[in-house]
Amino acid sequence: MGASSVGTGSAGAGRRTVAELVQERWGDHRPGLWFEERTLTHHEVAAGAAARAALLTDLLPPRAQPHVGVLLDNTPEFPLWLGAAALAGAAVAGINPTRRGPELARDILHTECGVLVTERTHLPLLDGLELPGVRVLVTGTEAYEELLAPYADAGPGPGTAAGVTPESRFLLYFTSGSTGAPKAAICSQGRIAAAGRSLAGHFGVRADDVHYICMPMFHGNAVIADWAPALAAGAGVALRRRFSASGFLTDVRTYGATYFTYVGRAVQYILQTPARADDRDNPLRTGFGTEAGAVDAAAFEERFGVRLVEGYGSSEGGAAIQWTPGTPKGATGRAAPGDDLAVIDPRTRTECPAAVFGPDGLLLNGREAIGELVNRGPNAFEGYWRNPAAEAARGGGGWYWTGDLFYRDADGYLYFAGRTDDRLRVDSENLAAAVIENILARYEGADAVAVYAVPDPVAGDQVMATVAGTFEPRAFEAFLRAQPDLGTKMAPRFVRVLDRMPVTATNKIHRAGLRREGFRCADPVWWRPPGEPGYRPLSGADVEELVARYRERGREELLLR
Secondary structure, eight states: OOSOOSSOSSOOSSOOOHHHHHHTTTTOOSEEEEETTEEEEHHHHHHHHHHHHHHHHHHSOTTSOOEEEEEOOSSTHHHHHHHHHHHHTOEEEEOOTTOOHHHHHHHHHHTTOSEEEEEGGGHHHHTTOOOTTOEEEEETSHHHHHHHGGGTTOOSOHHHHTTOOTTSEEEEEEEOOSSSSOEEEEEEHHHHHHHHHHHHHHHTOOTTOEEEEOSOTTSHHHIIIIIHHHHHHTOEEEEOSSOOTTTHHHHHHHHTOOEEEEOTTHHHHHHTSOOOTTTTOSOOOEEEESOOOHHHHHHHHHHHSOEEEEOBOOTTOSOOEEOOTTOOTTOOBEEOTTOOEEEEETTTTEEOOOOOBOTTSOBSOHHHHOEEEEEOSOOOOOOBTTOHHHHHHHTGGGSEEEEEEEEEOTTSOEEEEEEGGGEEEETTEEEEHHHHHHHHTTSTTEEEEEEEEEEOSSSSEEEEEEEEEOOOHHHHHHHHHTOTTOOTTTSOSEEEEESSOOBOTTSOBOHHHHHHHTTSSSSOEEEOOTTOSSOEEOOHHHHHHHHHHHHHTTOGGGGGO
């Protein structure tokens, strides 16, 4: 699940380009971009984009792919280079600064970036990397300003001269995944422009609004769901170099922000800051994103007076779910206009039955109702850069397979149940990690919960949970016994306890790292040995005995994945 979207599954009517949206800000002298102590007008942003577009056109070798890598924090240079790429008919590859060494080099070379734009703070990441044919520009340096100076008077017309069309490639955004190298999803100018217009219309974005961009711009959420609708509506943007929970409310008030996006644990981190009596004294109208969870969304609205809208979409554009008034608690929404979404059992390729809920709203038939979300209709998926195998897997049988687990109620509302690689198989029964997480999140001592599979010594998986917060084994056991929707195979075999949940650069739980460490980690782990009723600390002797069992069954290598 990547960039949140509302009705962005199709390009929409009146196909336009991002270049046209940038050009429309030419001559607009209202304040349009805020960053720390700096303010730029909309015209200055457009003029800066035009200068960089002209520079990029001259820097790219004649037969090179028109791709520019951007390895930056959320500084003004990031949106300036987005605008530049749009005007020049080029594509931006968002480079993740948390990648290191060969992996970082692979991302830059795989997307065939002839130019890489970075800043001083990230230069150490490039030390020792072999990047043949890549011209590195370091923003904020005298050499960079000298390089730009001859293009200061560039006009807003390079897009037309370069033959930009709605089909022109605009973004190469790496999708996150738990296995294998990240895939670079292709996004055209027409799709990003349509997404921006759709979101601006859905949320009633006005030209006097200010969008607060605190999520990293190398990720699709910040660009597709925050920057693009602001550009489409002529609204301003305020940038935060890196997300800060403690700085969130101060920034919102300072910049007069009315809209922001979030992913992962960002909302939870904001809620963990000390509450004040005047928290509701802020200009925000809407927050839009994914994975806040119903409990945290309600707490955020109660504290700040701001409704959070949970959306579903992806950088690939293959499927979108739209929240509307009346969406049941816990549901993401219904299929966006133009999408034919179904919950499919991938083994039989048949539709899963509707979810059945108990009187308390708990899911009763998760085993049958949970399947993979599939878009059976036309969709805006434009492929992956140089990755035909991944494209084929996504588009199997003419459908778009999202890789996400959902269940659907009788009225067509869809509920997120995790990633397909978050599915566990315990004693021949398929379980969805997100369903177990939602149950364990009710535990009073838990600030955050992650559920994932660790290999069983014999076959299949065992359930492991990581709890950030406080853990008292007897209280946890009593809690588990009291949960009516906790299936007999769902109780965790292992519970890892830590102070703060590890997250990725986009504030999503770092599940791959948790899975990789398993029960052999530095934090305290409690476990429930087979045949024993309660939890006890996992000792070094226990670990040795467990590893011996895996070795006897020839499954020890699974612990190293």
